[in-house]
Amino acid sequence: MKSGSIVLIDDSKEELFLCNEIFHEAHYPNQLISFMEAPVALKYIIQNPESIFLILCDINMPRMSGFDVLAKINEQEEPKLAAIPFIFLSNSRALSDINNAFRLKAKGYFQKPWNFDELSRLLNQIITYWELCEAPDNYPGREAAVRLGAQLEFPF
Numbered sequence: 001m002k003s004g005s006i007v008l009i010d011d012s013k014e015e016l017f018l019c020n021e022i023f024h025e026a027h028y029p030n031q032l033i034s035f036m037e038a039p040v041a042l043k044y045i046i047q048n049p050e051s052i053f054l055i056l057c058d059i060n061m062p063r064m065s066g067f068d069v070l071a072k073i074n075e076q077e078e079p080k081l082a083a084i085p086f087i088f089l090s091n092s093r094a095l096s097d098i099n100n101a102f103r104l105k106a107k108g109y110f111q112k113p114w115n116f117d118e119l120s121r122l123l124n125q126i127i128t129y130w131e132l133c134e135a136p137d138n139y140p141g142r143e144a145a146v147r148l149g150a151q152l153e154f155p156f
Contacts (some may be wrong), residue, residue: 004033005055009041011061038064049080059090
């Protein structure tokens with residue numbers, strides 16, 4: 001499995017608890033780092049882009065929405081931040097929310113299932129997909145190419 005933590009941002013204690021239980025039962029090797037406050041999560045993400053594998057974020061939160069978090073990440077100059085998959089997990093199915101998510105270049109948008117087993121299945125599918133997905137930072141020979149001065153371009 002790819003290294004790096006999975007950052008989970010949600011203002012609901014119950015939903016954070018469920019996700020933590022799912023990760024515990026699934027024995028994912030990635031550390032799950034949970035945040036209830038989006039500004040604190042944003043600060044962590046900006047300061048630790050090299051150690052993050054995936055970001056799962058709710059939309060509707062006090063003080064700072066998930067949209068605001070992604071917009072602030074997009075403002076950063078660090079290319080590694082652009083390569084971290086940012087996925088929205090929301091209770092909303094509003095077309096305006098979905099459109100806004102992809103306008104901000106989210107890599108996915110999923111409605112949260114209300115059932116533990118369905119949420120577990122969804123999280124497993126998301127993690128498996130991104131585990132298998134190739135990215136500029138994880139292709140074979142990357143370290144040698146960088147040592148030889150190759151320029152790695154991010155297509156997004």
